[in-house]
Structure formats: C-alpha cells, structure tokens
Amino acid sequence: MYAQMVKSEATKDDPAKLAAFQVRIDAGEKIEPKDWMPEGYRKTLIRQVGQHAHSEIVGQLPEGNWITRAPTLERKANLLAKVQDEAGHGLYLYCAAETLGVSRDEMTEMLLDGRMKYSSIFNYPTLTWADMGAVGWLVDGAAIMNQVPLQRTSYGPYARAMVRVCKEESFHQRQGFHIMMAMVNGNAEQKRMAQDALNRTWYPALMMFGPSDKDSVHSSQSMAWKIKINTNDELRQKFVDETVPQAEYLGLTIPDEGLTWNEETGHYDYTEPDWNEFFDVISGNGPCNVDRLSARQKAWDDGAWLRDAMTAHAAKKATRNLAAE
Amino acid sequence: MAGTSNPTQIDGQLFEFLLRQGDNVLVLGHRTSEWCGVAPALEEDIALTNTALDLIGQTQLWLGYAGEVEGKGRSANDLAFLRDVYDFRNVLMLEVPNEDFGRTLMRQFLFDAFQVPWLTALCASSNQNVADIAAKSVKEAIYHLDRSTETVIALGDGTEESNARMQSALDYLWPYVGELFGEDDVDKAMHEAGVAPMPATLRGDWETTVNSTLSQACLTLPDSKFAHSGGRTGFRHTEHLGHMLATMQTLQRSYPGAAW
Ligand SMILES: [Fe+2]
Numbered sequence: 001m002y003a004q005m006v007k008s009e010a011t012k013d014d015p016a017k018l019a020a021f022q023v024r025i026d027a028g029e030k031i032e033p034k035d036w037m038p039e040g041y042r043k044t045l046i047r048q049v050g051q052h053a054h055s056e057i058v059g060q061l062p063e064g065n066w067i068t069r070a071p072t073l074e075r076k077a078n079l080l081a082k083v084q085d086e087a088g089h090g091l092y093l094y095c096a097a098e099t100l101g102v103s104r105d106e107m108t109e110m111l112l113d114g115r116m117k118y119s120s121i122f123n124y125p126t127l128t129w130a131d132m133g134a135v136g137w138l139v140d141g142a143a144i145m146n147q148v149p150l151q152r153t154s155y156g157p158y159a160r161a162m163v164r165v166c167k168e169e170s171f172h173q174r175q176g177f178h179i180m181m182a183m184v185n186g187n188a189e190q191k192r193m194a195q196d197a198l199n200r201t202w203y204p205a206l207m208m209f210g211p212s213d214k215d216s217v218h219s220s221q222s223m224a225w226k227i228k229i230n231t232n233d234e235l236r237q238k239f240v241d242e243t244v245p246q247a248e249y250l251g252l253t254i255p256d257e258g259l260t261w262n263e264e265t266g267h268y269d270y271t272e273p274d275w276n277e278f279f280d281v282i283s284g285n286g287p288c289n290v291d292r293l294s295a296r297q298k299a300w301d302d303g304a305w306l307r308d309a310m311t312a313h314a315a316k317k318a319t320r321n322l323a324a325e
Numbered sequence: 326m327a328g329t330s331n332p333t334q335i336d337g338q339l340f341e342f343l344l345r346q347g348d349n350v351l352v353l354g355h356r357t358s359e360w361c362g363v364a365p366a367l368e369e370d371i372a373l374t375n376t377a378l379d380l381i382g383q384t385q386l387w388l389g390y391a392g393e394v395e396g397k398g399r400s401a402n403d404l405a406f407l408r409d410v411y412d413f414r415n416v417l418m419l420e421v422p423n424e425d426f427g428r429t430l431m432r433q434f435l436f437d438a439f440q441v442p443w444l445t446a447l448c449a450s451s452n453q454n455v456a457d458i459a460a461k462s463v464k465e466a467i468y469h470l471d472r473s474t475e476t477v478i479a480l481g482d483g484t485e486e487s488n489a490r491m492q493s494a495l496d497y498l499w500p501y502v503g504e505l506f507g508e509d510d511v512d513k514a515m516h517e518a519g520v521a522p523m524p525a526t527l528r529g530d531w532e533t534t535v536n537s538t539l540s541q542a543c544l545t546l547p548d549s550k551f552a553h554s555g556g557r558t559g560f561r562h563t564e565h566l567g568h569m570l571a572t573m574q575t576l577q578r579s580y581p582g583a584a585w
C-alpha cells in the first residue's frame with residue numbers, strides 16, 4: 001500500500017494509561033492531537049502517515065512524466081488535474097502528520113536521506129501513454145482498497161484526511177479506466193500498449209498491499225490500535241476479485257496463468273508476486289528508485305533559494321508593518 | 326464584421342487573430358505544466374498547475390473558435406497537435422524555456438499584466454464569440470496577475486540571491502516584451518472591424534502595472550528598447566518552440582488518426 005511494512009513501535013508507557021487508551025480505541029473513539037497517546041502509537045503513525053504523504057508526492061513523478069506528451073488538450077487537462085490532486089493529498093497528509101509533532105520539512109529531509117520510505121509502486125517506469133490508464137485504473141484502484149477502510153482509522157486527523165482523499169481517488173480510477181477503454185477500442189498499436197501496460201503493472205500493483213500476512217510481522221499492534229484495519233492478504237484478494245472482471249470487460253489478459261475462479265472460496269486464486277523483487281525495490285534497487293529520489297532532491301535543492309526568499313520577505317513585511325503601527 | 330467588402334480576407338485575418346490568442350495560452354500553458362510535480366514547494370506546485378489548467382481551458386476556447394472560423398473542419402486538438410513551428414502565432418516570450426522558477430514567474434507576471442487589460446478590452450469586442458471567451462478568461466487572468474504580482478514582489482524583495490535571480494530573469498525577458506504590442510495588418514483589420522483594440526494602446530496601462538510592481542520588488546527596469554519579433558507573425562520563432570512541439574505532438578504525430 002502507500003504505507004507498506006510500517007513497523008509498529010514498541011511502547012514503554014504506564015500500563016494503566018495504555019489500557020485506558022485501548023478502551024477508547026475499542027469503543028471507536030477518535031484520538032485527537034491534544035489527547036494522551038502512547039509513544040509507540042505516535043511514532044508508528046508518524047511513520048505511516050509520513051510514508052503515505054511521501055507516496056503521494058513521489059507518486060506525482062511517474063504520471064508527471066507524461067503531462068507534456070498528453071495526446072489531446074482534454075487528456076492533458078485531466079492528467080494535470082489528477083497529478084495536482086496527488087499534491088493536494090500530500091499536503092493534507094503532511095498536515096495530519098504535523099499534528100503529531102513532526103514538520104513537513106523534517107519529513108522531507110527524512111525522505112531524501114532514506115530514513116523514510118514511499119510506496120514501492122512508484123519505482124516503476126511509465127513507458128507509454130497506456131501507463132496513464134494502467135496507473136489510474138490499478139494503482140489508484142489499489143490505493144482505494146486500502147484508504148476506504150482507513151477513513152475509520154483511530155487517529156482523527158488521518159481519518160479525516162482519508163475522507164477527502166478517497167473521493168478524489170475514485171475519480172482517478174475512473175479516469176484511468178477510461179484511458180484504457182480508449183486504448184482497447186483504438187488501433188492495433190494502442191491495444192498493444194494497453195496489454196503491455198497491464199503486463200508491467202499487474203504484479204507491482206499486487207505488491208502495493210505489502211508482504212503476505214504470514215511474513216508480515218508488524219501488523220498486530222497496528223491493528224489493535226486501529227491504525228491498520230485489514231490485513232495485507234485480505235485487501236489484495238479484494239483487489240484481485242474486483243479487477244479481474246474489469247480486465248475481462250476491457251478484453252485484456254491478466255498476466256497470470258494461475259488465475260482461476262475458486263467456487264469453494266468464492267474468490268479468485270492467483271499467483272503471488274515475486275517477493276524477492278519486492279524486497280529489492282524497497283531496499284533501493286527498483287528500476288526507478290535512484291531517479292525518483294534524485295528528482296525529489298533536485299526539486300528540493302533548486303527550490304531552496306525560493307523558500308528562503310519567501311521566508312525573508314514575510315519577515316521583512318512583518319517588521320515593516322510593525323514599524324508602521 | 327458588417328460592412329467589410331471582402332469577407333474571406335477578414336475571416337482569414339480573424340483566424341490569424343484567434344491563433345495568436347490561442348497559441349499564446351497553449352504555449353504558456355505547456356511551459357507552466359512542466360513544473361507539475363517538481364516545483365519548489367507544494368503550494369507553488371498546486372498554484373502553478375491551476376494556472377496551467379486555466380490556460381489549457383482558454384486554449385480550447387480560442388482554438389476551437391479558430392477552427393470554426395477557418396471552416397476546414399479542424400478542431401482545437403488538430404490545431405494544437407498538427408501544426409508545425411511556422412504556423413504557430415504565439416509571442417516569443419512565451420516559448421522560451423522556464424529556466425528557474427524565478428524566470429517562470431517573471432514571465433507569467435509580464436504576460437498577466439498584458440492579458441488583464443487586453444482581455445478586458447476584448448470583452449467589448451464587436452465579435453460576440455471573442456467577447457464571450459474574453460469574459461470567461463479575464464476572471465482567470467485577474468487572479469493570475471494577483472498571484473504573479475505578489476510572488477514577483479516577494480522574490481524581488483526576499484534575499485540577495487532571489488533579487489539577483491529575478492533581475493536576471495527580467496533582463497533576459499525584457500527584449501521579448503515589445504512583441505506584445507506589435508501592430509501589423511491583422512491588428513489593423515481587427516481594430517477596424519471593432520474586434521480588438523490596437524495592442525499598442527495598452528502599453529501605458531501595462532507600464533503602470535509593471536513599474537509599480539517592479540519598484541516594490543526592488544528591481545530595475547532595463548534601459549534597452551530593443552524588441553525581438555517573429556512569433557506572432559510566425560516568420561521566425563526561437564529554436565525552443567520546435568523542441569516543445571516535438572514533445573507535445575509526439576503521440577499525434579507518431580500514430581496519425583488514432584483516437585485517445
Ligand atoms: Fe492520492
């Protein structure tokens with residue numbers, strides 16, 4: 001997901017306070033910034049919300065790659081608006097994380113020096129226009145699977161950010177699906193692009209939900225705290241079940257020979273992604289990790305003079321206003 | 326256009342006039358969109374993308390109407406994606422590369438300061454379509470001008486480095502501003518038909534805005550009166566436009582006739 005493999009932090013708080021906190025969580029109460037919370041809860045959330053925010057921002061890059069090459073004025077406007085929405089999501093999420101006591105600038109520095117991560121999916125390249133379809137359809141689609149339940153997460157500012165984000169994500173998914181429709185209804189080359197994009201995006205999209213539950217050691221505390229609502233495998237199965245009919249409707253083939261409907265379980269059986277590849281990507285060896293981070297680093301470095309100037313101007317203005325009083 | 330003796334000629338000139346309007350916003354919208362995802366701060370990223378979106382929307386209106394006036398069945402997309410450099414009619418200032426964020430914002434400001442009085446005047450055009458497009462666009466232009474003015478002042482005033490960057494942006498762009506106020510047969514024909522004022526008549530207004538903003542921004546107006554030209558007539562664009570079009574038009578050129 002946008003927050004993959006977030007390790008729950010151990011907590012050394014007073015057991016009575018911890019128990020009272022758990023009672024509030026179990027009763028479905030929202031935890032607000034000024035409320036007492038265990039240190040582990042705070043730290044885990046900072047990591048999760050921060051990782052989610054960074055994913056929105058780094059996630060601008062693969063789609064930004066096609067803005068200047070969008071094939072029509074309408075498509076260009078739609079894609080721009082979509083990538084802009086992702087910047088907006090980043091902004092809400094950084095604000096949510098700031099309520100936990102960490103600033104946006106600090107989080108950005110942690111992203112750039114590798115202390116904080118972003119979703120593995122954004123380390124894959126976008127090679128043809130059909131990727132704009134596949135990303136919207138599958139990546140935003142997978143994001144929705146995870147984020148809809150997070151609207152009920154225990155931390156108030158995070159839950160509220162998710163409500164705003166989810167509305168836009170479903171719009172993004174439809175937009176991506178429409179791009180795919182145009183491609184599969186197009187000429188032979190466009191159909192080829194569509195199938196190729198699906199071939200490349202399918203397994204990385206499945207990896208977005210994180211490792212299989214049997215290998216996912218960090219979940220139980222986060223689930224007890226309602227920072228995480230569903231297990232990785234539950235969400236992945238739901239995604240597969242919803243996506244298969246959509247691919248059939250498009251006339252595209254999901255690149256999994258093991259994909260079959262299982263009458264007994266009422267779900268599709270599918271082949272797990274190559275988890276070695278996943279661990280390679282999250283440890284920095286994905287096809288685009290270096291390029292993505294250096295693009296963010298460059299934007300940050302190139303923007304330093306501007307951020308300094310804005311701060312200096314605001315300070316001068318404040319002094320001038322004071323002098324005028 | 327009542328009373329003109331040669332409707333074909335005036336339609337041809339109206340078409341040229343509409344391309345100038347449409348290509349200005351198309352080309353600037355494209356340059357602006359290059360910042361999406363890599364601007365210096367999230368707020369700037371979002372704001373500049375809004376500007377790009379407005380400009381693309383305006384492009385659709387101007388070029389859509391240009392295609393109608395031309396009467397050859399070309400859509401706004403055909404005009405944007407299937408013309409080559411010498412058929413573009415934007416002013417040169419809008420096609421030069423963004424360079425840094427300072428130059429991007431300085432250009433936006435110099436253009437916005439023209440667009441606001443220009444579109445305001447076009448709201449009274451004898452051509453109802455032109456008046457309607459201008460009425461819709463001017464609201465956006467006023468907002469863009471507010472924002473670019475504020476940013477130019479902040480960056481000019483901010484630090485020594487930001488001031489130097491903004492001054493060099495202004496120095497670079499200055500020889501390109503004169504083209505905004507050009508006057509040729511198309512301008513004269515539009516003026517006579519009551520479609521648009523002569524651009525040169527807006528220079529006073531423009532200078533008032535520019536002088537006041539630049540002085541608040543602690544920037545110095547360059548002395549040179551030299552003005553490059555060749556964009557709005559299509560006679561001689563800069564080398565930069567061809568690269569922009571190679572990128573922008575790649576899919577339409579590589580897969581002729583495909584629907585996207
Ligand atoms: Fe998003």
Ligand SMILES: [Fe+2]
Pocket residue numbers: 086140168169172
């Ligand atoms: Fe999205």
